[in-house]
Amino acid sequence: MTTKHNFGAGPCILPPSVMEQAAKAVINWGDSGLSILEISHRSAEFESVILKTQLLVRELLNVPENYSVLFLQGGASTQFSMIPLNFLVGKQKAAYLDTGYFAQKAIKEATLFGEVTIVASSGDKGYAYVPDNYNLEKDVAYLHLTSNNTIEGTEIFDFPNSSVPVVCDMSSDIFSRKINVRDFDFIYAGAQKNMGPAGMTLVIAKNSFLETVGHPVPAMSDYRIFRDNQSMYNTPPVFSIYVSMLNLIWLKSVGGVEGIEAVNKKKAELLYREIDRSPIFTGTANVAHRSRMNVTFRTNDQLTEPEFLKFATDRGIVGIKGYRTVGGFRVSLYNALPLSSVEFLVQVMYEFAELKKD
Numbered sequence: 001m002t003t004k005h006n007f008g009a010g011p012c013i014l015p016p017s018v019m020e021q022a023a024k025a026v027i028n029w030g031d032s033g034l035s036i037l038e039i040s041h042r043s044a045e046f047e048s049v050i051l052k053t054q055l056l057v058r059e060l061l062n063v064p065e066n067y068s069v070l071f072l073q074g075g076a077s078t079q080f081s082m083i084p085l086n087f088l089v090g091k092q093k094a095a096y097l098d099t100g101y102f103a104q105k106a107i108k109e110a111t112l113f114g115e116v117t118i119v120a121s122s123g124d125k126g127y128a129y130v131p132d133n134y135n136l137e138k139d140v141a142y143l144h145l146t147s148n149n150t151i152e153g154t155e156i157f158d159f160p161n162s163s164v165p166v167v168c169d170m171s172s173d174i175f176s177r178k179i180n181v182r183d184f185d186f187i188y189a190g191a192q193k194n195m196g197p198a199g200m201t202l203v204i205a206k207n208s209f210l211e212t213v214g215h216p217v218p219a220m221s222d223y224r225i226f227r228d229n230q231s232m233y234n235t236p237p238v239f240s241i242y243v244s245m246l247n248l249i250w251l252k253s254v255g256g257v258e259g260i261e262a263v264n265k266k267k268a269e270l271l272y273r274e275i276d277r278s279p280i281f282t283g284t285a286n287v288a289h290r291s292r293m294n295v296t297f298r299t300n301d302q303l304t305e306p307e308f309l310k311f312a313t314d315r316g317i318v319g320i321k322g323y324r325t326v327g328g329f330r331v332s333l334y335n336a337l338p339l340s341s342v343e344f345l346v347q348v349m350y351e352f353a354e355l356k357k358d
């Protein structure tokens with residue numbers, strides 16, 4: 001069991017009770033006499049797991065009836081090409097909002113399939129903000145957004161009221177806050193932040209949007225095939241789906257998305273307050289766009305960063321080093337991270353700042 005304060009960006013942080021149940025199921029799953037790793041995905045037992053997981057997604061995110069919930073593979077990165085392959089091919093162009101590292105990856109893949117318009121970019125300021133003022137042409141097949149920029153530590157809080165279909169990468173903030181699924185035609189997320197172990201990708205798609213695909217698509221990239229086969233066109237990632245189900249049951253037990261959003265707000269506020277108060281740390285994202293899931297900051301002189309990293313590591317804090325291309329610190333506050341860990345980190349930051357006074 002984890003004995004550290006894990007602020008890592010994944011994969012994958014889960015509550016201790018979920019880890020325990022998952023570990024038990026690897027040895028012996030329920031009354032089956034088998035490990036969860038060896039049961040048939042075509043068994044009635046697993047069919048009820050995948051159905052329950054789907055129902056939990058629907059319930060927790062209030063997914064309307066006219067949307068499909070799919071469990072795919074290949075991570076969110078596969079969606080970067082699968083989305084344009086389905087929805088851009090045969091259309092005029094697609095619009096993308098460039099808000100950072102993962103948005104750029106999505107853009108790069110989309111250009112392989114058709115014309116891409118970048119409606120706005122925050123690259124001019126090192127992706128420290130999210131552009132919210134841009135013109136959208138009417139003839140685009142979709143607008144692609146990244147709701148939370150995991151590396152840069154920015155988040156979109158107001159989604160556009162758009163007349164074109166909105167496609168959103170929610171890999172690092174899905175299930176962390178309430179969303180209105182109706183604002184989107186297509187949502188996708190790698191499981192491994194707030195849902196479950198890596199290996200599964202969640203897709204929530206409006207059925208009418210799926211029907212806009214007018215050309216043949218290879219089976220493994222065809223959303224409609226996964227929809228029509230209850231996400232079991234081929235062998236699904238059984239373990240990832242099973243543990244996601246356990247985790248969503250836990251999420252429901254702590255008040256669902258609304259309940260966890262309140263805790264997530266508290267965690268983020270506590271940490272940003274210390275960053276803003278401290279004479280030695282500075283947040284890197286614009287205040288209005290600060291992410292509640294990934295908090296990015298630096299020491300003012302940057303020279304003391306290795307020293308603070310060691311100071312924190314010696315006290316049982318892990319996973320706070322900033323992304324390799326960005327530097328500084330990135331503290332991830334995913335659902336399963338308790339408020340007490342943030343309180344501890346804030347205390348350690350305070351102690352370090354006091355030391356540096358002398």
Ligand code: PLP
Pocket residue numbers: 074075076077078102146148149150169170171172190191
């Ligand atoms: N999009 C976002 C916002 C992410 O944070 C990540 C990974 O952290 C990805 C995409 C890539 O996901 P995957 O590793 O599942 O392909």
